[in-house]
Amino acid sequence: MTFINENFLKLSETYLFVEIGRRVEAYCKTHPEAAIVRCGIGDVTEPLPDACIKAMHKAVDEMAARETFRGYGPEAGYEFLRHAIAEGDFRQRGIEIADDEIFISDGSKCDCANFLDILGAGNRILMPDPVYPVYADTNIMAGNAISFSQATAENGFVPAPPDAPADLIYLCFPNNPTGAVATKEQLAAWVAYAHRHDAIILFDAAYESFVRTPDLPKSIYEIPDALDCAVEMRSFSKSGGFTGLRCGYCVVPKAVKGRKQSGGEKSLHALWSRRQSTKFNGVAYIVQRAAEALYSDEGRAQVAALTGFYLENARLLADALTRAGRSFVGGVDAPYLWVKGNKGMTSWDMFAHLLEQAGIVATPGSGFGAKGEGYFRLSAFNIRENIEEACRRLAAISLEKL
Amino acid sequence: MTFINENFLKLSETYLFVEIGRRVEAYCKTHPEAAIVRCGIGDVTEPLPDACIKAMHKAVDEMAARETFRGYGPEAGYEFLRHAIAEGDFRQRGIEIADDEIFISDGSKCDCANFLDILGAGNRILMPDPVYPVYADTNIMAGNAISFSQATAENGFVPAPPDAPADLIYLCFPNNPTGAVATKEQLAAWVAYAHRHDAIILFDAAYESFVRTPDLPKSIYEIPDALDCAVEMRSFSKSGGFTGLRCGYCVVPKAVKGRKQSGGEKSLHALWSRRQSTKFNGVAYIVQRAAEALYSDEGRAQVAALTGFYLENARLLADALTRAGRSFVGGVDAPYLWVKGNKGMTSWDMFAHLLEQAGIVATPGSGFGAKGEGYFRLSAFNIRENIEEACRRLAAISLEKL
Numbered sequence: 009m010t011f012i013n014e015n016f017l018k019l020s021e022t023y024l025f026v027e028i029g030r031r032v033e034a035y036c037k038t039h040p041e042a043a044i045v046r047c048g049i050g051d052v053t054e055p056l057p058d059a060c061i062k063a064m065h066k067a068v069d070e071m072a073a074r075e076t077f078r079g080y081g082p083e084a085g086y087e088f089l090r091h092a093i094a095e096g097d098f099r100q101r102g103i104e105i106a107d108d109e110i111f112i113s114d115g116s117k118c119d120c121a122n123f124l125d126i127l128g129a130g131n132r133i134l135m136p137d138p139v140y141p142v143y144a145d146t147n148i149m150a151g152n153a154i155s156f157s158q159a160t161a162e163n164g165f166v167p168a169p170p171d172a173p174a175d176l177i178y179l180c181f182p183n184n185p186t187g188a189v190a191t192k193e194q195l196a197a198w199v200a201y202a203h204r205h206d207a208i209i210l211f212d213a214a215y216e217s218f219v220r221t222p223d224l225p226k227s228i229y230e231i232p233d234a235l236d237c238a239v240e241m242r243s244f245s246k247s248g249g250f251t252g253l254r255c256g257y258c259v260v261p262k263a264v265k266g267r268k269q270s271g272g273e274k275s276l277h278a279l280w281s282r283r284q285s286t287k288f289n290g291v292a293y294i295v296q297r298a299a300e301a302l303y304s305d306e307g308r309a310q311v312a313a314l315t316g317f318y319l320e321n322a323r324l325l326a327d328a329l330t331r332a333g334r335s336f337v338g339g340v341d342a343p344y345l346w347v348k349g350n351k352g353m354t355s356w357d358m359f360a361h362l363l364e365q366a367g368i369v370a371t372p373g374s375g376f377g378a379k380g381e382g383y384f385r386l387s388a389f390n391i392r393e394n395i396e397e398a399c400r401r402l403a404a405i406s407l408e409k410l
Numbered sequence: 411m412t413f414i415n416e417n418f419l420k421l422s423e424t425y426l427f428v429e430i431g432r433r434v435e436a437y438c439k440t441h442p443e444a445a446i447v448r449c450g451i452g453d454v455t456e457p458l459p460d461a462c463i464k465a466m467h468k469a470v471d472e473m474a475a476r477e478t479f480r481g482y483g484p485e486a487g488y489e490f491l492r493h494a495i496a497e498g499d500f501r502q503r504g505i506e507i508a509d510d511e512i513f514i515s516d517g518s519k520c521d522c523a524n525f526l527d528i529l530g531a532g533n534r535i536l537m538p539d540p541v542y543p544v545y546a547d548t549n550i551m552a553g554n555a556i557s558f559s560q561a562t563a564e565n566g567f568v569p570a571p572p573d574a575p576a577d578l579i580y581l582c583f584p585n586n587p588t589g590a591v592a593t594k595e596q597l598a599a600w601v602a603y604a605h606r607h608d609a610i611i612l613f614d615a616a617y618e619s620f621v622r623t624p625d626l627p628k629s630i631y632e633i634p635d636a637l638d639c640a641v642e643m644r645s646f647s648k649s650g651g652f653t654g655l656r657c658g659y660c661v662v663p664k665a666v667k668g669r670k671q672s673g674g675e676k677s678l679h680a681l682w683s684r685r686q687s688t689k690f691n692g693v694a695y696i697v698q699r700a701a702e703a704l705y706s707d708e709g710r711a712q713v714a715a716l717t718g719f720y721l722e723n724a725r726l727l728a729d730a731l732t733r734a735g736r737s738f739v740g741g742v743d744a745p746y747l748w749v750k751g752n753k754g755m756t757s758w759d760m761f762a763h764l765l766e767q768a769g770i771v772a773t774p775g776s777g778f779g780a781k782g783e784g785y786f787r788l789s790a791f792n793i794r795e796n797i798e799e800a801c802r803r804l805a806a807i808s809l810e811k812l
Contacts, residue, residue, distance in 0.1 A: 011530035012668035128413035266414035287523035
């Protein structure tokens, strides 16, 4: 008799974006004429930067010759990439991260999900509401109890630390789904809270490449005290358009420690190394070469252009919402807009209304948590033509119904 | 206070192949003149099949144009690949596996490790000894109790099912590390055992492409009764030389069920879908196109040539060992040779002896479990020149010391 992990039965049957896909597909089947504009899932549409394309063709050719062929790579990633990251994203910006504190992965979704493997049962989990569903779902799978800090219009969607203690804290800025960005002072308050309770922060910086406003932090390590209490996750999905390539990384400073029940400390770096070398086999060599190319001068310029393009999309959507008299946040320093609906409609009602009346796919706010109810998220990841069409449709439909 | 998963503290400090790498590196530092022949880790050396190279160049070009760019793919894999696999590896061979019972992954190591996520605590785990260390390590991480069925010279390294019941059974044929291959009758005995105890078999067929002897099973599903009790894991690492590309797949038939503590059943297919869509984001599009190319006529011929090349390596090593009077198994229908040492030397002694006397890296048998003590594993994955050199050195060194 093989027993299942019954925590899975506490989850909704399907993952949010799978459910959205299912509903859109069902609608398209009955409305084959509908010209759908997808502003739901945050998926990039622009081609990969040319620097990556060239790097990958070269790497593919290397795999075609015995002299340059690469088999198993180091589980934590090739040194050429770990070094480029530690140098380019941290040390050049005054943050002391060593190459071997960078762990290359196939994406932030996997990292934030898998990180729970090295943590014990009984940790008090604290995350914002609304929140990226993977944080919550993976903790439910692990049987952990979750508390939520509420991100509301009142606090500008950046909650302050609560009085009650926690052991593991999830933060994500620029935020998914709200697009809110924490200031250094706000992050510093969280770092102080973590130190006060001997807690660890999992900081999701997947959208840092969209920050343009000076002085807004792109990394939790801009708060110097964070180096012994925070793990940072980053992704090339949105900076380099790697959603279909699968590469990201996790920063685990050696100074970050967890506790044994008996009281002793253990470096999370050692545990994560053991986890990754046992349960993971590294990222494709050709993909790591593509990621490395993002750190060349050419690559950096192309990333800036790519993220700038989506930020301009966000600006266009923001303008359209403003003209339509909608209340929203985000869309500046972030690729998401978090739009308030009128009272009386649930988020899934709004989803259906936008789909049926305007052919726009949005993400229902309630899919991100109870506090998301009454909101919907628009993603700026799209081709310009579709964004412009979405803006026209947002102006045309009966928005007072939303 | 963030508590760690203390099960990790029960593991050896490093994963086996990381430890071997560390010792070889240390030796090379003190013996820079040593010309090392690596027959330790089973890593491929030959370039990728030309069909894959062409498919990847084409896919990279698709990623360079907006019209053909691919972002997030389906978490379980693209339909073109799931279909090619279900058709080519199963249905054409008379085994009824549906496309959506195939889950594309970044490798068998990850699949066999991650599968424990959907299973509960308290399952009785049964695996062979010696065994691929990932099965054991991941169960230790999960806090599971493990029993071992001993693979010995007496049973031809294919243990028969025990009398005592189990809930989850790991089998791997052609076997890593011994190279033994189970017959259909032997597999049928395990399937009958699984049914008797309402257990699930995790069947690791990562080396099936090396089977040449007619009638030896390449899939557990050649035992018809296995379709409701077995999950099969396969990899392109050794068939297509994908160790550096990272792609494999897991077959989860919808009929395979786990139990709730309260007695009800739940399809593992639904749980695995939920796990993968939440904690995984699919395999790079370009890598999936490379895997698809293995199923073309050209690709099939190239896989046959590639695996044939390593099998010839295995034959050369087997001949050298035979000439040297060594007792061993494997090397036929499998890329590994499992060599018995002389009494009085531990496996790590043999490892040091081979490294220092012959510059050959082997894998110490004890790294695969207690019953591996007194053996070492030789891998046939190497360029021909190195295999021939290894054969010469095996003839020259004082093998009676082993």
